[in-house]
Amino acid sequence: MSAANHPNVAANYVEHGRKVLAIEQNAIAALAASINDDFARACALMMACKGRVVVTGMGKSGHIGGKIAATLASTGTPAFFVHPGEASHGDLGMITGQDVVIAISNSGETHEVLAILPVIKRLGVPLIALTGKPESTLASLSDVHVSVAVSEEACPLGLAPTASTTATLVMGDALAVALLNERGFTANDFALSHPGGSLGKRLLLRVSDIMHTGERVPKVSAEAIVTEALMEISRKGLGMTTIVDDQDQLLGLFTDGDLRRILDQRVDIHQTVIANTMTTQCVTARPEMLAAEALKLMETRKINGLIVVNKDKQVVGAFNMHDLLRAGVV
Structure with missing residues (x-):
């Protein structure tokens, strides 16, 4: 029997997997404390937005930001993702004074994100920050800071973003669904933005x-x-x-x-x-x-x-x- 198939090794896999789920479940449960007045102010800024919600973030936060932008767009809040590195080399032109920016950084000190803040501020664009550090530079410069802090990462080294990215993703869903309900967004509205999918067919075909x-x-x-x-x-x-x-x-x-x-x-x-x-x-x-x-x-x-x-x-x-x-x- 190979080491990989040994019962003790298999048990270790299961134990580690369950531990990850437990840590991330605890992170999500603790996130409820962040659904507060700051959360409501963030929603109000996006509801009042006459342009689009622009989401930005670097690395793993960027991947989560892309998903948040997609969820917002498909639930009635026009949104798109801008890579902060590309933004410094021309893509900032995609942001207008009618927009709202959501900047994501667990540390709140991501260089590429901080580098574009002066232009965002100059445009007078409202800035919503999602960070795990309320005292960070990004949090302090934002109009609204929504905390996505976690007590620990699921990674045993504390290095790979795991629980923190899960918390950010869940917070993005919470923002999108809160806006969806406030807009009175319906199943037919959803189908109109998904005409090529099976859901669109189910909802639009007569x-x-x-x-x-x-x-x-x-x-x-x-x-x-x-x-x-x-x-x-x-x-x-x-x-x-x-x-x-x-x-x-x-x-x-x-x-x-x-x-x-x-x-x-x-x-x-x-x-x-x-x-x-x-x-x-x-x-x-x-x-x-x-x-x-x-x-x-x-x-x-x-x-x-x-x-x-x-x-x-x-x-x-x-x-x-x-x-x-x-x-x-x-």
Whole structure:
């Protein structure tokens, strides 16, 4: 047995891993004390911002800053990340007097961050600092300081940013969500900034975007016999057919499940009129319904397809679970 696979070594891995989680959990719990008046002032500055929130930070703080900027942007607060090193060589031009800057540095003494403060101050841009040192240079020069101090890093050497970066990330989430709630940001707003993702599809697609229409909608009259209905189901491939009157108003529905039911009852499918076997209490959708709502309805009622009717109860479309899958809603 190799040393790496020895039970004692495996136990050590588990022990160290759990210790890291415990340290970082404690760091997050202690962070609640920083959700105070300073936190509220930081939120107020960003809410009042007429431009964008510019996040900056070096090294690991920069990676966290990029994520914070992305979270702000996707939850209704326009934001972007600027690397402080690049800012000193031209990227400061991206910052305007209408913006707010969030500067991240655990020590509060990061040279690259401090180097751009004079320009930020000259522009009169409000500065929010996230540091672990309230007495640091960055904290003292900021308009608002939000503490992300931790009692210890998860790294046993106390060198690699671990608990401190986790605390900063969580604080960024707290700021973003506090602003989201104050703005009244909705799920549809979120989807508008994520149109290419599955969430965007779930939230923005409507039934009218995915339903079959025109000749692709299965329809038979109430006088049709069961075999004619089965042929329509086979032709249209949706596992069901509607039964409509002369005005295309929905009278009933016949599905593969209904076929199994009448076969068990030994009904003569060559002689029986479909009106005598159809389901009249139909679950239907409207064209303007969100596809996600339709999916929820189908899951709740345990059905595989839906008929779409307009306000006059005329059949205008149909779709099934396969259509939702193809559209990326499921």
